[in-house]
Every structure is written in C-alpha cells, then in structure tokens.
C-alpha cells in the first residue's frame with residue numbers, strides 16, 4: 001500500500017479505538033443521534049490522488065464548514081464590497097456572541113461567526129426568494145465537489161429553525177443597525193439550510209480542492225476564484241475557522257481549516273492537498289476533538 005494510503009488507514013484504525021472522543025452536539029436532536037464512534041478522513045492531492053479511510057463515505061451535517069462555500073460565492077457576487085458589512089478579525093468570543101455585535105455596531109467580526117455568516121446569506125439572497133439562493137449554494141457545492149448527489153438535510157434545517165432563537169436575535173439585532181437588507185426570517189432561511197448540507201469526507205475534500213490549488217480546480221484547470229482570493233479565504237480559515245479555538249488551532253496545526261459542530265473539519269495544505277476529517281465528538285470550543293488532534297499530528 002502506498003505511504004499516504006497506509007498512513008490514513010492507520011490513523012482511522014487508531015482513532016476508531018479511542019475512548020476519549022469529546023461530546024456530540026445536542027442542541028438539535030438530529031446531531032445528538034449521531035454515533036460518536038464514527039471517524040472518517042479523506043485527502044485529495046493536487047496531483048489527483050484521492051485517499052479515503054474509516055467512515056469517509058458517510059454523509060454528516062457539515063454545519064459551519066458550509067460558511068467557506070457561502071463566503072466564496074458571496075465574494076464572487078459582490079467582491080470586496082462584502083468587507084463593508086463583515087469584518088476580517090478573529091472574534092476571540094464564542095461563535096454566537098451578541099455582546100461583541102453591540103460593541104461593533106452590528107458589523108460582525110468575521111464571516112465565520114454566526115452573525116457574519118447570516119450577513120453573507122443576506123448578500124446571497126440579493127432580492128431573490130430563499131429557495132433560489134439555497135438552490136444556488138447547493139449547486140455551487142455540488143459543482144466544487146463534482147458530485148450531484150450532495151443534498152440538504154431538510155430535517156436538520158427545520159430543527160435549526162425551530163431552535164434558532166439566538167440566531168434570530170443576532171439577525172434582528174443586525175437588522176436594527178441596517179446591516180441586513182432582507183427580512184431576518186429570509187436571511188435565516190438561507191443560513192439554516194446551508195448549515196444543513198450533508199456531505200461525506202470524500203465530498204468535502206473534493207469541494208475544497210480549489211483552495212489547495214490557488215483558486216483552480218486541479219482536475220479541470222477551471223478557475224473558481226483568483227489566486228489572491230483563494231489565499232485570502234485561506235487566511236480567514238487560518239485565523240477565524242475554529243470559533244474561539246482558532247488561535248490554538250493555528251498554533252498547533254498551522255494550516256487553514258474550518259470546523260463545524262457536526263464534527264467535520266475541512267483543512268487545506270496550500271499547494272499540496274485538501275483534507276476532510278470527521279469525528280462527531282467535540283472539544284470545549286465546539287471543534288471536533290479527534291479531528292483537530294489528527295490534523296495536528298499529520299503536521300508532525
């Protein structure tokens with residue numbers, strides 16, 4: 001077995017045995033039901049090798065990892081004007097903090113905390129109905145992964161809406177500052193649905209290829225974003241991609257990464273490979289416990 005295949009197979013075997021796996025998110029029942037023993041990992045190299053191990057083909061709720069794709073799409077639509085409505089600084093606060101938003105007059109710190117991602121959803125609405133914007137996001141992710149079977153889990157989306165009081169608070173608050181252009185309900189409809197996209201590690205690693213390859217799909221040569229934009233998205237992932245644990249992830253792992261409360265992490269090794277890891281148990285900052293550990297060790 002070639003070296004990389006063997007390394008990932010060993011990682012998956014070792015991780016499946018671990019007993020200290022963190023706690024699965026329970027804020028909606030659909031996430032609470034996921035088996036904490038799952039562990040999957042996938043790597044797609046820029047020269048086209050796809051390596052899978054463990055539960056790498058099993059779809060999970062990508063949650064906040066989706067914010068990388070919505071940011072990419074929104075930057076494509078409005079360009080740098082986006083930065084008038086969303087900042088680019090790490091938050092140093094929990095992902096759903098409202099206090100910081102008050103201090104900063106309704107301008108969220110960065111596009112990866114909830115408030116920032118809700119503004120990005122508002123930008124993607126652009127006067128359309130939520131279902132059109134949601135369809136566009138899903139098609140974009142399917143295009144990036146070269147996989148039309150990727151779906152949105154409607155039950156997860158409905159549950160996010162039913163329990164999303166804090167996200168409603170954030171959206172209403174930003175609306176009061178004039179930083180949402182549509183009704184909060186509509187922007188949140190888009191937000192809850194993109195968080196509910198279900199993908200496997202394989203699909204996620206495939207979707208991240210353009211970021212590992214200077215903005216271009218390495219298989220087709222097709223340009224998704226400019227090299228400069230790919231670098232900037234990577235910089236935001238590095239500094240803001242892990243909630244309140246972003247500094248620690250950057251310090252220990254040192255690559256751009258974005259995590260979600262479903263236990264997935266998309267990691268980018270620029271110029272080399274796109275990686276996805278999934279282990280549903282979370283650490284104290286809401287990041288996949290074994291997933292972040294694994295990415296750390298893979299960096300030596």
Ligand code: GLU
Nearest residue numbers: 063064114195260261262
């Ligand atoms: N849908 C989740 C929320 O808004 C996102 C959680 C996450 O950060 O992955 O609470």
